[in-house]
Amino acid sequence: MKILVAVKRVVDYNVKVRVKADGAGVDIANVKMSMNPFDEIAVEEAVRLKEKGMATEVVAVSCGVAQCQETLRTAMAIGADRGILVETSEELQPLAVAKLLQRLVEREKPDIVILGKQAIDDDCNQTGQMLAALLGRPQGTFASKVEVEGGRVRVTREVDGGLETVSLATPAVVTTDLRLNEPRYVTLPNIMKAKKKPLEVLKPAELGVDVAPRLETVSVREPSTRKAGVKVADVAGLVEKLKNEAKVI
Amino acid sequence: MNTQELITTYGPRESMAYDVVVVGAGPAGLATAIRLKQLRPEAAVVVLEKGSEPGAHTLSGAVMDPRAMNELFPDWKERGAPLNQPVTGDDVLTLTETGARRIPDWLVPRNFHNHGNYVVALGHVVKWLAEQAEALGVEIFPGFSAAEVLYDEQGRVKGVATGNQGIGKDGEPTAAFQLGMELHGKYTVFAEGARGHLGKQLLAKYALSEGKDPQSWAIGVKELWEVAPEKAKPGLVVHTAGWPMDRSAFGGGFLYHLEGNKVTLGFVVGLDYANPYLSPFEEMQRWKTHPAVSAHLEGGKRLSYGARAINNGSPQALPKTVFPGGALVGCDAGYMNAARIKGSHAAIKSGMLCAEALAGALGSGRAHDELTAYPEAFDKSWLADELQQTRNFKLWFKKGALMGQLMTGIEQWLLPKIGIKSPPWTLHRSKPDHEYLKPAADCQPIVYPKPDGRLTFDRLSSVFVSNTNHEENQPAHLTLKDASVPVTVNLATYAGPESRYCPAGVYEFVDDAGGGQRLQINAQNCVHCKTCDIKDPTQNIVWVTPEGGGGPNYAGM
Numbered sequence: 001m002k003i004l005v006a007v008k009r010v011v012d013y014n015v016k017v018r019v020k021a022d023g024a025g026v027d028i029a030n031v032k033m034s035m036n037p038f039d040e041i042a043v044e045e046a047v048r049l050k051e052k053g054m055a056t057e058v059v060a061v062s063c064g065v066a067q068c069q070e071t072l073r074t075a076m077a078i079g080a081d082r083g084i085l086v087e088t089s090e091e092l093q094p095l096a097v098a099k100l101l102q103r104l105v106e107r108e109k110p111d112i113v114i115l116g117k118q119a120i121d122d123d124c125n126q127t128g129q130m131l132a133a134l135l136g137r138p139q140g141t142f143a144s145k146v147e148v149e150g151g152r153v154r155v156t157r158e159v160d161g162g163l164e165t166v167s168l169a170t171p172a173v174v175t176t177d178l179r180l181n182e183p184r185y186v187t188l189p190n191i192m193k194a195k196k197k198p199l200e201v202l203k204p205a206e207l208g209v210d211v212a213p214r215l216e217t218v219s220v221r222e223p224s225t226r227k228a229g230v231k232v233a234d235v236a237g238l239v240e241k242l243k244n245e246a247k248v249i
Numbered sequence: 250m251n252t253q254e255l256i257t258t259y260g261p262r263e264s265m266a267y268d269v270v271v272v273g274a275g276p277a278g279l280a281t282a283i284r285l286k287q288l289r290p291e292a293a294v295v296v297l298e299k300g301s302e303p304g305a306h307t308l309s310g311a312v313m314d315p316r317a318m319n320e321l322f323p324d325w326k327e328r329g330a331p332l333n334q335p336v337t338g339d340d341v342l343t344l345t346e347t348g349a350r351r352i353p354d355w356l357v358p359r360n361f362h363n364h365g366n367y368v369v370a371l372g373h374v375v376k377w378l379a380e381q382a383e384a385l386g387v388e389i390f391p392g393f394s395a396a397e398v399l400y401d402e403q404g405r406v407k408g409v410a411t412g413n414q415g416i417g418k419d420g421e422p423t424a425a426f427q428l429g430m431e432l433h434g435k436y437t438v439f440a441e442g443a444r445g446h447l448g449k450q451l452l453a454k455y456a457l458s459e460g461k462d463p464q465s466w467a468i469g470v471k472e473l474w475e476v477a478p479e480k481a482k483p484g485l486v487v488h489t490a491g492w493p494m495d496r497s498a499f500g501g502g503f504l505y506h507l508e509g510n511k512v513t514l515g516f517v518v519g520l521d522y523a524n525p526y527l528s529p530f531e532e533m534q535r536w537k538t539h540p541a542v543s544a545h546l547e548g549g550k551r552l553s554y555g556a557r558a559i560n561n562g563s564p565q566a567l568p569k570t571v572f573p574g575g576a577l578v579g580c581d582a583g584y585m586n587a588a589r590i591k592g593s594h595a596a597i598k599s600g601m602l603c604a605e606a607l608a609g610a611l612g613s614g615r616a617h618d619e620l621t622a623y624p625e626a627f628d629k630s631w632l633a634d635e636l637q638q639t640r641n642f643k644l645w646f647k648k649g650a651l652m653g654q655l656m657t658g659i660e661q662w663l664l665p666k667i668g669i670k671s672p673p674w675t676l677h678r679s680k681p682d683h684e685y686l687k688p689a690a691d692c693q694p695i696v697y698p699k700p701d702g703r704l705t706f707d708r709l710s711s712v713f714v715s716n717t718n719h720e721e722n723q724p725a726h727l728t729l730k731d732a733s734v735p736v737t738v739n740l741a742t743y744a745g746p747e748s749r750y751c752p753a754g755v756y757e758f759v760d761d762a763g764g765g766q767r768l769q770i771n772a773q774n775c776v777h778c779k780t781c782d783i784k785d786p787t788q789n790i791v792w793v794t795p796e797g798g799g800g801p802n803y804a805g806m
Contacts, residue, residue, distance in 0.1 A: 182425065
């Protein structure tokens with residue numbers, strides 16, 4: 001069984017991002033970038049399936065700028081066997097990524113594709129679902145548990161009302177939720193080994209995909225700052241403020 | 250479990266052999282690695298960095314003298330080094346509470362002249378240096394702290410071990426536990442920056458400071474702002490003396506206009522201050538309210554915050570920089586020109602000198618001995634001349650602002666005019682900074698203004714914009730030799746000075762169940778400035794490296 005894992009290079013979760021002065025987006029010049037945490041969970045899950053003997057190969061894929069190679073090296077340090085980068089400096093939207101992944105799935109023929117449920121930069125939560133639709137294959141999103149049995153994948157999903165378990169025929173698309181696992185530490189010996197693992201670089205054109213953005217960003221703004229609270233002297237003061245200032249009673 | 254028990258249970262540790270192991274990917278460590286690869290491309294060089302990426306823990310003013318960079322990469326401009334903003338003007342101001350007097354250009358001592366220098370974000374320069382190093386084949390591993398010096402049977406340094414990962418708060422291994430790794434080198438170069446945690450151990454083990462003045466220190470608290478385009482004066486360099494420091498404490502402000510409407514500013518306080526009520530963080534906040542400073546910032550927005558201890562680095566305090574199997578470079582040794590308020594050129598130069606000695610040693614097949622060629626080359630270098638020339642600067646100011654101004658005028662203005670480069674006298678000091686604190690009972694509490702949230706801020710909102718993070722489930726990396734001392738000595742005698750000198754709110758005295766107070770250590774706030782390790786009156790606080798990758802994530806500080 002072969003597993004394909006998609007990883008995205010995003011602004012590190014510790015970084016407080018800042019909207020550019022002209023409102024054209026978020027300033028990412030010189031900020032620390034790292035692997036999307038949900039994708040780290042996806043890599044960890046794939047590697048665990050391999051360690052349990054359920055999978056034979058784990059292939060990590062990333063789409064984006066040349067520096068995504070670092071993200072792929074991290075995936076390989078966690079335990080992925082090889083990496084594929086679809087390199088482009090164009091802005092990639094979820095549909096474009098899903099189309100690129102579709103082509104790679106057709107080429108690599110994995111039994112399971114695991115993706116993070118969403119990326120922490122744009123919070124789209126679309127790529128996995130779009131990929132399943134493009135492939136015409138079943139999907140198990142927001143997985144908190146993934147089991148492989150008898151050529152099928154059992155995915156326990158975190159839904160509003162509780163946990164839902166679905167059984168999917170392979171090939172299938174799985175997206176990870178936060179509680180699926182806790183990714184391991186990337187150790188120095190494994191980083192050194194990962195440097196020697198194969199990493200293939202492709203261009204979107206080689207996969208025959210037009211990645212031009214379909215959506216236009218109209219504006220980006222910072223959330224309005226919360227106003228400082230005030231202390232009221234007594235109940236009468238509180239009622240007065242609720243009535244006349246907040247106008248809620 | 251201690252490291253030895255962990256190794257017995259989970260070990261042995263994996264190891265890897267290199268020609269040279271460098272600890273710290275800052276200007277000094279990277280210059281060492283780069284220069285060595287330039288001279289000896291076949292050398293295997295590895296650099297460990299505790300920050301999540303090169304530059305993440307770098308904090309400096311910074312006005313950079315490009316002299317050393319010109320030597321390291323004569324074509325740095327073509328290579329795209331981020332030295333983008335030449336200095337366009339020097340203002341030296343003396344502040345009173347409401348007024349400011351600009352020292353006329355002809356009276357400004359030459360150590361304050363910045364013509365030909367660049368206003369830089371040193372973090373960006375470091376990131377660029379790391380790219381250059383990697384292109385030369387240097388292996389850089391960010392996110393891994395060197396936690397331990399390894400010695401061979403003859404007591405020579407044979408390398409370092411990285412810290413263990415996945416140790417819980419209780420000191421026991423968690424499910425994610427991973428043992429550290431040993432990196433062995435024919436030589437190990439320590440470039441941890443001021444008050445390096447391993448450097449401190451090496452200074453003690455090999456008695457490297459013997460016969461030298463004790464090192465003196467300062468803390469710099471810094472912010473990065475974006476200002477309105479009409480307020481930007483790219484290349485303007487402002488230094489202030491006077492207010493809010495009174496005559497008893499040594500300190501001054503800096504404010505530099507970078508490119509792209511950015512202003513970097515900060516305040517530096519000498520760590521030999523006596524009044525335990527002094528708070529460097531709040532002095533910096535208060536300093537910003539001075540009209541001569543706030544005028545630059547009005548309508549702007551603070552982007553980032555950070556702090557770092559600095560060594561004052563007069564050559565009188567410079568330790569022996571070599572020992573069997575290794576060397577100290579950059580601020581880990583104490584190369585810094587406090588009079589010129591610059592150290593990055595000294596860091597790069599010292600790394601280059603060390604690398605030249607390394608290349609010679611490796612070339613003749615040596616290993617694990619003393620790189621005596623490095624200090625010898627330093628003594629003959631322009632860096633030694635430069636440091637000698639300003640060696641008394643800080644020490645005159647320690648005798649009071651008037652004496653400082655007078656003697657700096659004589660040494661840096663009058664003597665050069667009559668052809669004497671280096672003053673014919675040398676000052677010394679004998680007391681380390683932590684011994685200067687006076688009991689709180691003998692001192693006047695200082696009342697600082699409340700932050701307004703626009704120009705001035707509190708500690709926690711400041712740490713927030715330093716992007717500081719540590720894995721929560723790990724032992725505190727601020728360790729106490731004796732857990733009772735913070736209350737019985739620090740609080741009882743000195744009114745808990747660590748709660749004031751810490752610029753990140755790590756140390757907090759809170760009420761305990763018994764009606765008294767206890768020290769709470771919020772280690773996850775730590776911005777790795779090392780001030781506590783320096784200023785703690787009984788040297789009871791020992792800073793050790795936390796899990797790799799923890800600490801601030803500065804973007805161009």
